[in-house]
Each structure stands twice: as C-alpha cells, then as structure tokens.
Amino acid sequence: MSFNSVHNLTNVYNFYMTTYAPKSSTPYDTHKKSELRSVYNSIVKMNKESPLFILDTSKESQQFAVGIKENARELRNTIASLGGLDEEELLNKKVAYSSNENIATAKYVGSKKPDDDFPTYEIEVEHLASPQVNLGKFLPGDEPVALAPDTYSFDVGIDDLSYEFQFSIKANNTNKDVQARLSRLINNANIGMSAQVITDESGASSLRIESDATGLKEGKKAQFIISDQRTSKTAGVVDYLGLDYVSSPATNASFLVDGQPHTSTANRYTLDNTYELQFHGVSSEEGETASIGIKTDVESLAENINTLVRGYNSFLQAVSEYSADQPKSNRLFSEMSSVARVYAKGLTSAGLNLNLDGTLEVDNNVLRQKATSENAKEAFSSMKGFTNSVLRKSNQVALNPMHYVNNVIVAYKNPGKNFASPYITSAYSGMMFNSYC
Numbered sequence: 001m002s003f004n005s006v007h008n009l010t011n012v013y014n015f016y017m018t019t020y021a022p023k024s025s026t027p028y029d030t031h032k033k034s035e036l037r038s039v040y041n042s043i044v045k046m047n048k049e050s051p052l053f054i055l056d057t058s059k060e061s062q063q064f065a066v067g068i069k070e071n072a073r074e075l076r077n078t079i080a081s082l083g084g085l086d087e088e089e090l091l092n093k094k095v096a097y098s099s100n101e102n103i104a105t106a107k108y109v110g111s112k113k114p115d116d117d118f119p120t121y122e123i124e125v126e127h128l129a130s131p132q133v134n135l136g137k138f139l140p141g142d143e144p145v146a147l148a149p150d151t152y153s154f155d156v157g158i159d160d161l162s163y164e165f166q167f168s169i170k171a172n173n174t175n176k177d178v179q180a181r182l183s184r185l186i187n188n189a190n191i192g193m194s195a196q197v198i199t200d201e202s203g204a205s206s207l208r209i210e211s212d213a214t215g216l217k218e219g220k221k222a223q224f225i226i227s228d229q230r231t232s233k234t235a236g237v238v239d240y241l242g243l244d245y246v247s248s249p250a251t252n253a254s255f256l257v258d259g260q261p262h263t264s265t266a267n268r269y270t271l272d273n274t275y276e277l278q279f280h281g282v283s284s285e286e287g288e289t290a291s292i293g294i295k296t297d298v299e300s301l302a303e304n305i306n307t308l309v310r311g312y313n314s315f316l317q318a319v320s321e322y323s324a325d326q327p328k329s330n331r332l333f334s335e336m337s338s339v340a341r342v343y344a345k346g347l348t349s350a351g352l353n354l355n356l357d358g359t360l361e362v363d364n365n366v367l368r369q370k371a372t373s374e375n376a377k378e379a380f381s382s383m384k385g386f387t388n389s390v391l392r393k394s395n396q397v398a399l400n401p402m403h404y405v406n407n408v409i410v411a412y413k414n415p416g417k418n419f420a421s422p423y424i425t426s427a428y429s430g431m432m433f434n435s436y437c
Contacts, residue, residue: 078311137242153233215265346382
C-alpha cells in the first residue's frame with residue numbers, strides 16, 4: 001500500500017476529477033467575486049419557491065447528477081472559448097494555424113482585437129521534452145525471488161512529496177510476480193508516474209517506471225527518486241530489482257523561434273501571450289520550420305462553429321448514455337435538442353443540418369459560402385441566437401443538476417411566505433465524499 005502526507009481531501013478531489021469530471025481545465029473555470037455572488041443569488045432565488053422532495057441517492061443517480069453538471073460546465077467553457085460570453089463576441093475568436101503540424105500545432109490564446117496585426121513566427125524544433133525513465137534489472141521471470149519472505153518497502157520522492165510503498169514477499173513468489181505487484185501499486189497510487197513489466201527475447205522481465213511529467217526545472221535533478229535507505233520496513237528490493245537505475249533522464253524541449261533559441265520543460269509553450277504551441281516532432285532537417293499565424297476571418301468562423309457543434313453533440317451524447325437508468329435524462333435531452341429545433345431553419349441556411357437524433361452536422365461548403373456572402377451578418381444571426389440559448393441552458397443545468405435526478409415531491413411551499421434555502425441544489429457536492437465519510 002502507499003502512504004503520503006497529503007490530506008484526505010486531496011484524495012476526494014482526485015476521485016471526483018477522475019471518476020466524474022471531464023479532463024479539462026480552462027481560464028473560464030475561474031470567476032470574479034461578482035460572478036460568484038450572482039451564482040449564489042440565483043441559487044437562493046431558485047430554491048425559495050421550490051418544493052421539498054426526497055432524492056434518489058443511489059450510486060447511479062449520484063454519477064448522473066455530478067456527470068451532467070460537469071458536462072454542462074464543459075459545454076459552457078466550450079462556448080466561452082469561442083470569443084467570450086459577451087453576445088457581441090460569440091464565435092468571433094481568432095483561430096491559429098500551423099503550416100507543418102508534424103512539428104507543431106498552435107492555438108490562439110491572445111486577447112487582441114480583430115483589427116490588430118497578428119505576428120507570424122517560424123518554429124524549428126530541435127529536441128522534444130521527455131520524461132524520466134527508470135529501467136530495472138532483467139531477471140528470470142519464472143524463478144523464485146531471491147529475497148527472504150518479509151514485508152518490504154521503498155520510498156519515492158516526486159514533486160517535493162515523499163511516498164512510501166509497502167508490500168509483502170512470500171516464499172513462492174517469482175521475480176515477475178513481485179514486479180507485477182509493484183507495477184499495480186505504482187499505477188493505482190496515481191502520484192505522477194506509471195510502471196509496467198517488460199520482457200526481453202530470453203523471457204527475462206524488468207520493471208519500467210516512467211514519470212508523467214517531462215523536462216526538469218532549473219535546480220531540479222530528477223523527476224523522481226527511488227530509495228529504500230531510510231524506509232520503515234525491510235530494505236533491499238530497490239537494489240535487487242534495480243529500481244533506482246535511471247536509463248533515460250528527463251530532458252527539456254529545445255526549439256528556435258525566428259532563429260532565437262528557447263527551451264521548455266514540456267512540449268507545450270505559450271508564445272508572446274498569443275499562441276499556445278504544442279510540439280509533436282523534431283524538424284527532420286536543419287532549417288525545416290512550421291509557420292505559425294492566424295487564419296482568415298472566414299476560416300476562424302468555420303472553425304469556431306465546428307467547435308461549437310462538437311461541444312453540443314458531445315453534451316447530447318453524454319446525456320443519452322444515462323437514458324437506461326435515469327428516466328429524467330430524456331427530459332434533459334429533449335430540452336436541449338429542442339433549442340436546435342427552434343433555430344433549425346436559420347441553422348440550415350447557415351450550413352448546419354439537424355439530424356433525427358437531435359445532433360447537428362456541419363456542411364462546411366455552405367458555411368463558407370454564407371460567411372463570404374453580402375448578407376453574412378443576417379445569415380449568422382440565428383447561429384448567435386442558438387449559441388446564446390445553449391449557453392443559458394448549460395448554465396441552468398450546471399446550477400441545478402438535481403432538477404433532473406429522480407425524486408419524490410413531499411410538499412409544496414406556501415408561495416410568498418418562505419425562507420431562502422440556498423443549499424438544496426448543492427446536494428451533489430456531498431456525493432464526492434460518500435466513500436470517505
């Protein structure tokens with residue numbers, strides 16, 4: 001088992017993020033005090049006249065409530081990323097391009113106005129950032145482990161934290177048994193490294209350990225250090241298995257921007273607060289570059305609309321997955337898909353076709369023709385109306401996901417003579433702690 005000094009609340013949060021939440025984090029997840037106050041006031045108003053009810057607290061309902069809330073948040077962030085939450089800025093975000101995506105791709109993250117000049121850069125990648133790899137000794141996999149039966153342990157230092165792994169070795173264990181057990185322990189601990197058992201041509205096995213992070217910050221010598229010199233249980237497994245041998249040290253990315261050298265600990269780099277670069281490969285020959293710049297307004301609009309459609313369809317798909325166990329999920333699906341039906345005529349004229357299952361499909365040829373026509377503004381008015389309606393609906397779902405969970409109404413409140421009960425919609429937050437209380 002593994003031990004660390006991080007409070008249980010961190011484990012709760014990690015469980016929540018890996019079990020329910022989409023794997024994303026954006027600038028739109030942060031909020032001003034005024035925005036938080038507005039959310040609180042909305043919750044108070046929503047609950048003041050709502051009836052009292054008994055919730056279905058089954059595991060399936062818990063996953064559904066937290067799941068749809070997080071998917072609604074993801075949809076909101078997708079819309080926000082297309083130019084902001086201001087109606088005038090929706091779908092107006094600039095989109096970056098790369099002339100050689102085998103070397104690097106680019107994402108526009110700036111906040112300049114559309115009429116500003118956007119620089120173009122030439123990127124040449126000399127070396128990609130790499131993780132640290134420790135490769136243990138290759139031992140005969142089927143032979144008994146040459147360590148006395150006992151409880152062993154070793155320490156792992158990573159990200160300024162220390163973790164201790166304890167495990168038992170029995171008399172009938174083979175080398176591969178122990179290596180496989182340690183691989184599971186390390187992977188299940190989720191501490192920023194992964195492990196796997198590999199074999200060579202002769203059948204000998206080794207434990208390969210790799211850091212999740214790449215590169216090294218200044219003054220840092222390694223991504224992780226494995227030792228059993230001061231461990232609490234029996235030592236010896238690190239030397240026997242060779243767990244402390246660094247076969248490939250972590251390295252930083254090395255690249256040129258317009259001929260000027262730069263480095264990064266990761267294969268991601270923000271350039272001039274305008275472009276977020278993602279490195280994918282090394283320039284095959286000296287002087288081979290990827291040109292990074294901004295797409296035309298038409299191409300940017302087309303990309304934004306395709307992103308919107310992917311986010312909308314993804315939300316509908318996520319909701320439909322709960323239809324078998326959560327009857328009210330069909331209600332949410334119907335409410336969201338009806339938004340598209342309201343704007344169906346305008347969306348079709350702009351190149352967005354409504355499918356029978358409620359999802360949308362983009363006809364990029366029609367889309368580009370409309371974007372370059374004289375009545376482009378009028379053609380895309382329905383698009384902005386649709387986007388605003390989807391945004392409002394996603395905010396409602398994120399604010400009160402419990403509205404779509406199975407419940408039994410106990411009593412209706414006396415209208416106009418009630419106290420505010422702002423915490424009813426927060427029932428889902430307690431679901432994160434069920435396994436820890």
